[in-house]
Amino acid sequence: MTKSTDEQKERREEDKKLVARAQQGDTAAFDELVVKYHQRLYGLVYNMTSNHEDTNDLLQDIFAKAHKSIKKFRGKSSFYTWLYSIATNMTINFLKKAKRRRAMSLDDVDSGIQHDKDFVELTTESTNSPFRNANLTELQEKLNEAMMKLSENHRAVVTMFDIQGLPHAEISKILGVSEGTVRSRLFYAHRQLQAYLSEFWENRQN
């Protein structure tokens, strides 16, 4: 068994115990689950809404809903998958209702990005990338613009797979669709993003 599989198993066992305690009304156990998952869920919701204020409100609502429904959780899936399903569905619902809300990115980007080899590769002069010589703000803006052009379902799979690194099988469980559908959504979302970013490249060249 690989290290990551062991870690996953351990995480699930730990979650099971915390969920069982939370179901008995132990709020400290639920707090531990909040602490454990709120950063990851923030990434999911923020990359789908591109708006920090909306993300904050939604995230609080998601945990409130999870707390109210915790007694109904039967453990058929992992707690993590269940929580992600609640978050994805609530975010998609929210986006459908608030179609015209403008994107409002975070002002802060973790300074660690400057040392990321992908960032260095994409922004150095020697590369054949549209973001050669681009500054951080421009890069962030273009990324968010491109993401917001995708449909909610496509944005969800791109966020989970490309940004959060979830495997296809996990995403299919969260969204309740087949793995084939996840792959197909990813394929067409990538094509759409590439088309948009290539357009940006061409505009930069002219």
Place this chain on the structure above:
Amino acid sequence: MQKHPHFDEEQLRKLLRLKRYENPGEEYFSDFLAEHRRRRAEWVQARAQRGFFGKLQERLDLLIPSTPNGWTAVSAAATAVVVFSFLVIELPQPKQPAPRTFAEQTPAAPETEVLPADTPTNPLEDALNRPVIVPQETEAPVEFSEEDALPVIYSDLISPVQYSSQPSRDRMLRRQVLVPVIIRSPLSHEEALDLLSPDYRHPDPEDADFIHTALDDTRIPQQ
């Protein structure tokens, strides 16, 4: 298919991975739990003060699936219950005489009311106290022949395809015309998508989803 020579898949993946660095900072996350606890305490307190209907409303909110189509499903279920109830109420009718044509039908004889001896003499009071008499239905319902039924058209186009969004009318029409052809053909997903998209260089992602589902769920195997 359109090529993107300047921006390949690998560059896109790298760029997307960089979005992990967009986060609001440690301070936000350290305050998050305190905010959650505060909201939870408010909610628990409000719940304790809420009456029966408040609690019922909350139960209903949790019962309704939190899917994008949750309320639609609930509305559909409610409609089905109403229709079903209506049918059940309509079923136990008394035995009816054999159907007749309109020409044979005769109006029902009006019922007469026998008033008790101590009926008030005031005409207004008398009118107000008089029960409303609804004449009993004695006529048999007129039967419809099979020819009266609406013809079933486009039945061939009805497939178990779920639309994930509200496609435009044009898109819907294109699908109605082309999908029956596509599912009987040996076309690949990509070829089918090219055929379905009005501009093959910019295929519609919703069409892509649709094709994928349509072909996997309904494709008729080639003999």
